[in-house]
Amino acid sequence: MGPYRNLEEYNIELTNEVKERYKTIINEIGEDVTRDGLLKTPERAAKAMLFLTQGYKQSAEEILKSAMFKEDYDDMVIIKDIELYSLCEHHMLPFFGKAHVAYIPNGHIVGLSKIPRIVDVFARRLQVQERLTHDILECINNTLKPQGVAVVIEASHMCMMMRGVQKQNSVTTTSGFRGQFEKIETRNEFLKLISSDLS
């Protein structure tokens, strides 16, 4: 079983449990779960929910460790505009946007694809944007032990768009900096590079 296993394929029992709960919810909101269009909906919704929360069964640390390479490069590495989709833990509604991640190696670099992969691992859980930012930051800091790491997330929250305050255009930005990025010049260079089209 690798770190990327897809839950749906393994956990039929859990899928059935969640499916039964969705049947109840659909009936409770006044719909008829036996009508044609809705017959398969509880199962689809259960599979979708388990897909969107599969991060609980995955290890971000394992993913990073699987592709760390010894290398002397010690300048900034930036992966910007990583799309992310998560679920807010207060309403279980999506929040979505972009993550920008940078690190300065300290003897080891990491396979580039592993950064978006760990963003997904932490995003596919019930989250608040602040904790998601720190989960990514601390995982890279503790596993890769770089000279510095920075994470910025810009996201829109459906719980603030579809309901509640109903603000369609507000974007929330969260950030975290460790090591070299705690120095203002390094942090500013990173912030400049993620806001430019040339980086």
Ligand SMILES: Nc1nc2c(ncn2[C@@H]2O[C@H](COP(=O)(O)OP(=O)(O)OP(=O)(O)O)[C@@H](O)[C@H]2O)c(=O)[nH]1
């Ligand atoms: N800090 C933080 N708050 C979040 C996030 N996602 C949703 N929230 C907020 O969580 C709060 C929950 O507040 P409550 O007053 O308990 O819930 P509510 O009555 O549904 O609040 P409203 O959304 O204002 O209608 C709201 O202010 C949401 O905007 C997040 O990622 N980070």
Ligand SMILES: [Zn+2]
């Ligand atoms: Zn919410």
